[in-house]
Each structure stands twice: as structure tokens, then as C-alpha cells.
Amino acid sequence: MNSLNRQLSPGKNNQNGLVTTEFVIGFLLFFFFLMFWVEICVIGYLSSVVDYAIAESSRTARASANANYDAVFRNAIRNSGDFWTSVVDPNKFTVSVEFYNSINEAASRVGSSVGSDKPIALYRVSYQYEPMFSYLYDADTMNFTREVFAIQEFERDQFSQ
Template sequence: MMRKHQKGSLTVEVAIGLPILMMAIFTWIELCVFTYSLTVTDHALTTGVMRVKKLGDASNSKTIDYDRMLQEQLKRSGGALWNNVVKPESITAKIRYFRNYDDLLNCSYSGSENVEECPTAEEQPKNMAIAVYELRYEYQPMFNYLLPKMQIRREVLSVQEYERCTFKVGQGAGCAS
């Protein structure tokens, strides 16, 4: 038997609870897409660096535009949904080179937050054994009221394959002549 004062209580409960439930679902979806974008970007950068660092030859007779090659590899390795999650125009990739391990350490100890600010970082790859590949992009959330735009920055440190013989740490390191 239904009492008179209980009429419409289900409607009120749904009206209050449904927006909260929908907000929780959309937040979960947003976090899943954000995690996906981070993961796919990490994979694309790692795969791109893995391929780009092997370009060139031991004689250094070929000049290679590593920045352009990295951009091409990122497009190729990003996957089918990457362009839907990350705006291609917001992606910037830069490579900074270091002659040796000490130059890289000096950059770390100098307190430079960005590799670009480091005095020992070079833009030209000639005779540079270590490279720091940096990728930046802007993540735009699907639901603007939940999360603000975020600047995402990833870095990968790599020994350039064609220069690996000049990268020596400790005794016995390096290539046999």
C-alpha cells in the first residue's frame, strides 16, 4: 500500500543520483582516454627513437636530419587513434646532443630544467654520442569541465648508434678497433 506523501520519491532520487552517476562515468572515461594517450605517446616516442638512432653509418659520411626522421616515425608509430586523442599541431619534437657523459652530467647538475637551457647541449649531431629526444604535446580533455588542458612532456635518453664507439664509461668500454 502506497502512502500519499511517498509519491514521486523515485523521480527525485533519480533526478539527484543520475547526474552524479553520469559524472563518475564520464570521469572514468576521461581518465581511460588520458592514460591511453600517455601510453600511445610513450610507445610512439620509444619506437621512433629506436629506429632513428640507428640511422647513419660508422664513417659519419652521411648527414641525416634526425628531427625530420623522428617526426616521420612518430606519425608512423602513433597508431590509428593517436591523432584523435592528441592534436597533431600541438606536437613538438626536439633532439639535443651531448658529446659525452660528463657533458650530460654537467647539464643535470647545472639545474637546467629544460635540455634547451643546458650550455653543453648541441643541436647538431656530428660527433655527438648521446642524444636526448624530447616530445611535447598538449592534451585536451574531452570534457572541459573536469580537467584543464595539460602540457605533456616526455624525454628519452639514447646513445646514438653510429657514435656508440665514442661513448665510453669506465675502463674497457668502447669498441675494439
């Protein structure tokens, strides 16, 4: 009887391990695409976080009566108690502020780091992200940069244009 079964299914022994091999290849491809999707979601989240950080920080700085807008802006990012600070490393942010006397100075980007008596400010926030799949991108890190021009609330009397 055993020899009859062998004659009826001669290729059965040749397929041992094929299901395991197909599962491993399929699972690895599924896992790779899942991780790539997670990477895209993280990039989208970081882009939103940088947008939110610059919007809230520039709002806090431009409405401050303190003349040191640069320090107010940096502290607003560092001391934010929002959820994103527990997910994103605030130390990877780079912040810069330039101040201008007029729209013409702002257009030519001839600014100063001193903000007293300068009504226009350019707030810039950058975040450096190291992607999981860095070999898919041109560089090892991705840099998210956002800029906001703002009229300083307590310097409005200097703004004549």
C-alpha cells in the same frame, strides 16, 4: 468507497514525482562518475601513447644512417601508421632533440640541436591534452612529457666514455 481509499492512504498524493526526482539525481551522479572514469581511462591511454611514441621514434632515429636525426625522429612520429594516430591528434605533439658530446655535457644539459659527430641524444616528446573536467585540475591543459637518452648507433665511434 473513494473517500475510504483517501483516508487509508493520505500521503500518496504528496509523493507524486518523488521517484522521478530521485531517478534524475541518481542518473546525473552516475553519469558524472562514468564520465570521470572515462577521463581517467583517456589519461592513462594518452600516457601509454606518449611512452610508445617516444620509444618507437627514438629507436627509428638512433638506428638511422641519416645524419639528420631530428628530422628522422619527427617523421617517425608523424608518419606512424599505428592505431593511436587515428585516436590521438599527432599535431598536438611537440618534439625536441638535443645532442651531446659527452656524459658530462648531458648531465649539465649543455647541448646542441646539431647532431653530427655527437653520440648522445636526448629525445623529448610532449603531448598537450585538454581534459573534459578541466575544473578539477590546476590548469586548462595537461602536458604529458617523456624523455629518452640514447646513444646514436652511427655515432658510436665518437663515444669515448
